[in-house]
Amino acid sequence: MTQKTGVIYQGFPSEDELSRIPGMPSEERIKKGSVACIECAQEIPCNPCEEACPYGAITVGKPITNLPKLDQDKCIGCGLCIAACPGLAIFVVNGSKEKAEVSFPFEYYPLPNKGDEMDCVDREGNMVVKGKVLRIVKPPKYDATAVITVEVPMEHLKTVRSIKRLGRSDR
Amino acid sequence: MKTTDIAVIGAGPAGLSCAVEAARAGAQVTVLDENLKPGGQLFKQIHKFFGSREHKAGIRGFRIGQQLLEETEKLGVEVLLDAAVYGIYEDRLIAYITDGKDHTIKAKKIVMATGASENALAFPGCTLPGVMGAGAAQTMINVNRVLPGQKIIMVGSGNVGLIVSYQLMQAGADVLALIEAAPKIGGYGVHAAKIRRAGVQIYTSTTIKEVLGEEKVEGVIAVNLDEKWQQVTGTEKHFNADTVCLAVGLSPLTELAWMAGCEFTFIPSLGGHVPIHDRNMETTLKGIYIAGDITGVEEASSAMEEGRLAGVACAESLEYYDENKALELKNQIWDRLDALRTGPFGEGRFTAKLKQLDARRQLA
Numbered sequence: 001m002t003q004k005t006g007v008i009y010q011g012f013p014s015e016d017e018l019s020r021i022p023g024m025p026s027e028e029r030i031k032k033g034s035v036a037c038i039e040c041a042q043e044i045p046c047n048p049c050e051e052a053c054p055y056g057a058i059t060v061g062k063p064i065t066n067l068p069k070l071d072q073d074k075c076i077g078c079g080l081c082i083a084a085c086p087g088l089a090i091f092v093v094n095g096s097k098e099k100a101e102v103s104f105p106f107e108y109y110p111l112p113n114k115g116d117e118m119d120c121v122d123r124e125g126n127m128v129v130k131g132k133v134l135r136i137v138k139p140p141k142y143d144a145t146a147v148i149t150v151e152v153p154m155e156h157l158k159t160v161r162s163i164k165r166l167g168r169s170d171r
Numbered sequence: 172m173k174t175t176d177i178a179v180i181g182a183g184p185a186g187l188s189c190a191v192e193a194a195r196a197g198a199q200v201t202v203l204d205e206n207l208k209p210g211g212q213l214f215k216q217i218h219k220f221f222g223s224r225e226h227k228a229g230i231r232g233f234r235i236g237q238q239l240l241e242e243t244e245k246l247g248v249e250v251l252l253d254a255a256v257y258g259i260y261e262d263r264l265i266a267y268i269t270d271g272k273d274h275t276i277k278a279k280k281i282v283m284a285t286g287a288s289e290n291a292l293a294f295p296g297c298t299l300p301g302v303m304g305a306g307a308a309q310t311m312i313n314v315n316r317v318l319p320g321q322k323i324i325m326v327g328s329g330n331v332g333l334i335v336s337y338q339l340m341q342a343g344a345d346v347l348a349l350i351e352a353a354p355k356i357g358g359y360g361v362h363a364a365k366i367r368r369a370g371v372q373i374y375t376s377t378t379i380k381e382v383l384g385e386e387k388v389e390g391v392i393a394v395n396l397d398e399k400w401q402q403v404t405g406t407e408k409h410f411n412a413d414t415v416c417l418a419v420g421l422s423p424l425t426e427l428a429w430m431a432g433c434e435f436t437f438i439p440s441l442g443g444h445v446p447i448h449d450r451n452m453e454t455t456l457k458g459i460y461i462a463g464d465i466t467g468v469e470e471a472s473s474a475m476e477e478g479r480l481a482g483v484a485c486a487e488s489l490e491y492y493d494e495n496k497a498l499e500l501k502n503q504i505w506d507r508l509d510a511l512r513t514g515p516f517g518e519g520r521f522t523a524k525l526k527q528l529d530a531r532r533q534l535a
Binding site: 007008009010011012013039040041042043044045046047048051052063064065084085086087088089107108109121122123124125126143144145161162164165 | 218219220221222223224228229230231234340341354355356359360361362363364365366367368369370371373375510511512513514515516517
């Protein structure tokens with residue numbers, strides 16, 4: 001039996017779904033610098049991302065089941081939306097440097113340390129490549145959601161979406 | 172005998188929201204709950220809630236519970252704990268047990284916000300220690316801080332199964348797999364995506380064939396299901412699990428409503444037999460209202476809105492609000508409820524709730 005693709009079968013949006021939702025930036029925009037990828041592919045009643053963006057770059061509007069729409073020219077890739085999304089579905093990518101940077105929400109302890117080489121994983125949790133932790137941002141406003149930025153080879157900008165959980169005994 | 176304006180049965184999200192709303196209007200409110208702590212299921216919801224600002228979206232569930240409790244205290248709501256209501260009698264007389272002793276309280280209005288209970292699933296080995304409801308596992312990790320096991324099999328891909336899988340990993344367990352009998356994932360894709368990128372495989376069209384073990388769970392055999400939901404021999408998969416969590420739906424806790432004599436209607440998508448109510452959340456019995464999962468299983472945000480609706484309606488009928496003020500508040504709440512019942516995950520509930528309201532109209 002071949003595996004059907006798509007969020008309702010695999011539990012994460014397929015390439016095809018991602019290409020059709022209004023929350024994703026263009027290739028050109030990604031090359032210019034940090035920008036949000038709103039990987040929200042189902043019309044659920046939810047809009048905290050809209051309010052979280054200080055630049056007005058995310059619109060949900062009414063009804064609140066609309067998919068969030070990214071204005072990629074307004075987005076500066078600040079990442080405030082990452083921790084605001086209750087679905088942990090927003091990432092920030094930067095394709096303007098030699099290596100790609102991917103920022104993602106992370107809610108597991110222990111946290112890695114800045115500078116650590118971590119196992120970076122794709123949307124299915126498969127180890128893709130090792131990546132260096134550039135930043136860990138966790139202000140009180142994020143309410144315990146950490147936003148981690150890793151540096152990975154450019155070809156993994158679109159695949160890396162998290163790091164492997166550290167075990168309790170790894171620290 | 173103890174008396175009150177409004178007695179609310181159940182101190183969960185619906186009951187507390189109802190109490191706050193009615194007390195704000197000036198009513199004397201008494202909340203009864205059989206548990207030792209108020210809050211219902213809110214205090215084990217450690218994830219950020221969905222919805223809009225009015226629904227407290229982006230705030231973790233337990234913080235919403237704390238806010239509700241603070242409001243009840245500020246407004247002087249009486250919360251009776253360890254108070255198991257066992258009967259509702261004529262003229263809205265409520266009987267309950269506290270500390271092993273019988274008590275009664277007479278209320279002008281009653282709101283039943285008793286919630287729902289987890290469904291079970293039968294398979295060989297289902298009575299072994301280590302097989303439990305996903306909600307029970309969630310209580311263990313998030314309220315009592317006890318890990319039920321290290322290697323979990325989750326059954327059911329609704330939001331409960333997806334969220335509790337995530338939280339079990341946050342608590343330090345490994346989720347070996349999530350299995351789902353239907354051919355597709357039931358809950359929100361974003362919840363599924365969280366556990367997928369943590370490496371959890373979701374097997375659709377799959378069920379538990381057998382749980383192995385002498386005195387506790389020592390392994391799980393899963394098996395594929397065909398289009399007719401029949402097990403396909405030869406497709407068995409073995410998992411070296413020590414815990415099985417069942418997230419296979421909830422049923423409204425309606426015993427008190429049956430006993431009081433409320434009329435019911437049967438709506439499978441809401442969890443089965445549910446009391447009929449009108450747009451004020453009043454049942455077919457005058458002065459007896461319902462709110463939250465007892466009216467049909469949804470989620471905490473709509474439970475809180477239904478609670479507010481019942482609270483405003485009770486306050487209005489006791490003349491703490493005039494008709495215009497009450498109508499304004501109720502319309503705002505209905506708008507927020509409707510917003511939660513839209514989209515591919517909400518439309519079904521919207522239609523089901525309409526059917527429930529229609530049943531009331533047909534009786535009238």
